[in-house]
Amino acid sequence: MKTLMTLGLPTLVAAALVADPTGTPEFEYPLIKGHGGIVVLPEAAQQPKKSSKVVLDITSDEKSGGVIKGFDRAALILNQYTQAGAGTDDGLKMALILHGPATQAALRDDAYVKRSKPYAQAQGPSSNPNLDVIQKLRKEGVEIYVCGQALAHHGFATDEVAPEVTVAVSAATVNINLQMDGYAYLPFMD
DSSP: OOOHHHHOHHHHHHHHHHHOTTTSOOOBOSSSTTSSOBOOOTTSSSOOOTTOEEEEEEOOOOEETTEEHHHHHHHHHHHHHHHTTOSGGGTOEEEEEEOGGGGGGGBOHHHHHHHSOHHHHHTOOOSOTTHHHHHHHHHTTOEEEEEHHHHHHHTOOGGGBOTTSEEESOHHHHHHHHHHTTOEEEEEOO
16 A cells, blocks of 8 residues: 555646646536536535525626526525535525616516627627526516516517516615515626
8 A cells, every 4th residue: 555655746746736626626416407507516615504695786787607697696695505415495495686787687588689789799699698597586486576667768578577586666665675584685797
């Protein structure tokens, strides 16, 4: 049997690099396929806890993987908790509230295309790229709200909102109400 002394420092360093899941990540998608890839870290501190509650406050329309980053982050959290045995089947409650520039992501396909900027319309978008991940999140029990005040401020009608998204009085009321119900608050502004 070889001892640590006979293996040598270069071998130990190489072994450590190969074993490090963050050094050469292999992303997994245990629940939401194609969004929110995770690296499994079973020995890391602060593992997901069962019966957690979180509200994600999404204001940015910046994209990640073709959808707004807030949806990708929601999928990442859902994938992490599911992989750790603390997902929606184990009490996780998640809600998203869209407002600010992220408001448009809540629209039906036809309204999204109609409301796109002229250059985007010229490129020929035919659908809202966010609806697929919205449907996947909803299927797993994630509540998705859009701020009614933001709809009005952006000139979007409530009947333009996709059926998977619930119109709330405001983002503020969702955040206040859910935090009063014990939800942790996570802002996603970029």
